[in-house]
Amino acid sequence: MVVDGEKMEKHWCRLEREGNIGIDFIINPYLYKEIADFLCENPESKIVDFGAGTNMLAIQFMYGNSPDIPALESIKNIAQARKNIDSFIGLEGSEQLVAKAREQLGELGHPGNIDIRHFEVRHGRRKPFGDSSIALAISRNFVMHLEKSDLEYHVSEISRILKSDGKSIIAFLNPSYEQKKHLDLSPHNKPLQTNEKYSFVHGSHGEHGVFAHYWKDIDTYEKIFDKHLKIINRVECFPITDRFREKYHRYYQKDLPMALVYVLAKRQGPNHESLLPPGRQSARYIAGDTVMR
Numbered sequence: 001m002v003v004d005g006e007k008m009e010k011h012w013c014r015l016e017r018e019g020n021i022g023i024d025f026i027i028n029p030y031l032y033k034e035i036a037d038f039l040c041e042n043p044e045s046k047i048v049d050f051g052a053g054t055n056m057l058a059i060q061f062m063y064g065n066s067p068d069i070p071a072l073e074s075i076k077n078i079a080q081a082r083k084n085i086d087s088f089i090g091l092e093g094s095e096q097l098v099a100k101a102r103e104q105l106g107e108l109g110h111p112g113n114i115d116i117r118h119f120e121v122r123h124g125r126r127k128p129f130g131d132s133s134i135a136l137a138i139s140r141n142f143v144m145h146l147e148k149s150d151l152e153y154h155v156s157e158i159s160r161i162l163k164s165d166g167k168s169i170i171a172f173l174n175p176s177y178e179q180k181k182h183l184d185l186s187p188h189n190k191p192l193q194t195n196e197k198y199s200f201v202h203g204s205h206g207e208h209g210v211f212a213h214y215w216k217d218i219d220t221y222e223k224i225f226d227k228h229l230k231i232i233n234r235v236e237c238f239p240i241t242d243r244f245r246e247k248y249h250r251y252y253q254k255d256l257p258m259a260l261v262y263v264l265a266k267r268q269g270p271n272h273e274s275l276l277p278p279g280r281q282s283a284r285y286i287a288g289d290t291v292m293r
């Protein structure tokens with residue numbers, strides 16, 4: 001069963017309400033650090049978040065309190081980062097989630113610098129921003145939902161809308177983690193192939209919902225990133241605490257980070273040299289400080 005549409009909204013809202021260990025304790029600590037580091041160097045940044053859900057990332061990043069938000073605890077420059085945000089705009093494909101996000105913004109008194117708009121990312125659908133107008137284009141757990149040609153167009157559009165010194169920071173589930181989870185769940189499952197639509201189960205067996213993903217191997221992601229942008233860092237996300245080791249053993253597999261955060265920069269010209277070493281299939285060893293545990 002592959003769940004899109006209405007059920008997706010219900011599941012996602014429930015996951016947000018109940019907390020999400022994978023996001024709170026594994027992805028955000030790394031993702032928020034990269035976002036904060038970028039912002040500290042870039043005053044008056046316009047940020048866009050694709051597949052923003054209910055805009056929780058923007059709300060937490062701009063207004064969340066540590067220690068309620070574990071990811072913020074280690075981010076010492078958060079106050080400076082927040083000062084440098086001009087606007088934080090979420091684009092989201094589900095009208096119901098946009099409505100929910102608006103409700104939440106209402107509860108916060110409609111802050112002037114956060115917004116959410118309905119926009120579905122699809123091949124050929126131009127993003128509603130001018131060329132070179134955005135400082136930072138981000139997404140969290142979004143690109144797994146895109147079919148390969150939609151992803152390719154999405155990344156090419158990010159390159160178009162980014163300012164010359166702009167960056168894109170993309171956090172997503174490690175395809176190898178997705179693959180292993182898929183195979184572990186059932187001995188009858190065949191290995192996923194690139195662009196195959198499948199049901200990704202949230203939780204151990206779908207107790208938090210079943211979402212439609214298009215599985216893509218890491219080479220596919222990196223080739224698309226590298227074609228339109230410059231890969232400058234890749235961070236592997238492991239839990240920041242041992243607290244969940246027993247209950248959520250799957251997050252603690254050695255050499256199998258649950259998620260990856262890519263930091264991508266706008267290319268300065270058509271012939272700009274790639275940072276992917278020739279013949280290397282993965283960018284994982286590019287930067288000495290890439291792997292954080």
Ligand SMILES: C[S@@+](CC[C@H](N)C(=O)[O-])C[C@H]1O[C@@H](n2cnc3c(N)ncnc32)[C@H](O)[C@@H]1O
Binds near residue numbers: 012050
């Ligand atoms: C797993 S949720 C992540 C939500 C949010 N990024 C977060 O981390 O809180 C994926 C989101 O992507 C949205 N989405 C999926 N396909 C989309 C598309 N083609 N265009 C825009 N949004 C899409 C879904 O509606 C959902 O809100």
